[in-house]
Amino acid sequence: MATSAYQKQYKARGKKARAAVAKADRDTRKRLSRVAAAQQRMNDALARLARLNQVYGTAYPEQTDLSAGFDDYSVGARQLVGAYAVVEALPAVAVVADNAGGLALAGEAIFGEAPTAAPPAPLRLTGATLRGINPADGGNTVLEGQVTATGGTGAVAVHITIDNFVDGGTHPTGEAFSSALGTRFVAGGVRQYRAEVVGQPSLFVTGSFTVE
Incomplete structure (x- = not known):
């Protein structure tokens, strides 16, 4: 039985539609993996900032709304990025009290340093x-x-x-x-x-x- 024009049209359109979905799926997965990696980097950076506040007694803000920078984008984009809290407009590095006898503290991996033993207590x-x-x-x-x-x-x-x-x-x-x-x-x-x-x-x- 011969294939009708209707059936041929469906087959051609369906092939292109499935290819478009597959391409978009691959692209979305790739971009979401980048978002997830970026979010992990953000989490690591926030953890570093929180540790800085803990060790030195400072009070740098640890979260702000990333979606504030997406006002010109679609509602969907603002909703997506609104799920991620980041730091913006950090104040300058504070001058902290000279504690620990003026000695540098031990290196910590969270600051991107090689971990070292704690410095000796002052004599x-x-x-x-x-x-x-x-x-x-x-x-x-x-x-x-x-x-x-x-x-x-x-x-x-x-x-x-x-x-x-x-x-x-x-x-x-x-x-x-x-x-x-x-x-x-x-x-x-x-x-x-x-x-x-x-x-x-x-x-x-x-x-x-x-x-x-």
């Missing part, structure tokens, strides 16, 4: 446990004890003076030491000491100890 001397021992043979008083510290890195040397004039020597923090002084103190006497970090005299502790 602080926290005290000393000292005593003076008078040898039975009548020699000079021997200073014994140790100075403790927190923060910093590596070994730290401290210089000890007693009663502002007797040199107690230089000793590492955290390690016990024993050294003879240049004089003999009266047993039972209380002596004042100052222990300061070598090269950093602003880091020091003071206290007292008893001569035995």
